[in-house]
Amino acid sequence: MSPEVINGLFALAGTIIGVAGTWLITHRFKDRKQISVIVSPLARLLDVGSAVKPDVTVHYKGRPVEALSMGEIALQNTGNSPVQEVTAVITARDESSIIDCEIASANFSYDRQAVRLEGDDRKRTLTLDFLNPNDRFVLTFTLAGKRRAPDVLVRKLGVDVVSKRDYVNWIPDIYAEVVYGIFSQMPLFKYVFPLVKPYRLYMEARKKKGVQNRIEQAP
Numbered sequence: 001m002s003p004e005v006i007n008g009l010f011a012l013a014g015t016i017i018g019v020a021g022t023w024l025i026t027h028r029f030k031d032r033k034q035i036s037v038i039v040s041p042l043a044r045l046l047d048v049g050s051a052v053k054p055d056v057t058v059h060y061k062g063r064p065v066e067a068l069s070m071g072e073i074a075l076q077n078t079g080n081s082p083v084q085e086v087t088a089v090i091t092a093r094d095e096s097s098i099i100d101c102e103i104a105s106a107n108f109s110y111d112r113q114a115v116r117l118e119g120d121d122r123k124r125t126l127t128l129d130f131l132n133p134n135d136r137f138v139l140t141f142t143l144a145g146k147r148r149a150p151d152v153l154v155r156k157l158g159v160d161v162v163s164k165r166d167y168v169n170w171i172p173d174i175y176a177e178v179v180y181g182i183f184s185q186m187p188l189f190k191y192v193f194p195l196v197k198p199y200r201l202y203m204e205a206r207k208k209k210g211v212q213n214r215i216e217q218a219p
Helices: 005-030 172-185 189-195 197-217
Strands: 035-039 043-047 058-060 064-066 067-078 083-091 096-106 117-119 123-131 135-143 150-153 160-165
Touching: 035 083, 064 135, 067 083, 067 123, 096 123, 123 135, 150 172
Parallel strands: 035 160
Antiparallel strands: 035 067, 043 067, 058 064, 067 135, 083 123, 083 150, 096 135, 117 123
């Protein structure tokens, strides 16, 4: 192969590498705005069977319920640019209602005034002033009625929204607390449950946690 051909091949290879490198750098570092919405599978807390419905009434925070589930919703900035004024609308599906919804956690420090959570049993609206890249915000909700995860809608001009069904955080302490709150209202609860070993272990852990919290809060 002549030197001219070899030099030509090197020149062509250099051009291809240069074009490819420019494309990769541009693609990697260009602004990419993306919000991922993750809805966890529902954890069943309570389901009153048809055989005992006429004789059993269970109340959660003062209202009667026949079925109760719990889940989590996470909003995360999975792009490389900040996104301002993020709004998520959480809507209960047929035969269910969102009877409780609260902020569970965030992987960043935030001003409470920059976060707004409002609405009723049918629809809750979460508004965040902004999310920086990798910022993650988690809500916990309690669902009464049919076990169907609510719809979560996030739409913003110029922002890609990715929806996923996946586990967000595993929070057994919260689930246990809800179940304890339900059954503690039943007359036979304090006589029957102390005989059950898992309940005794839970109460021991609860007492230890209370002592630890008092130690941490002591001046």
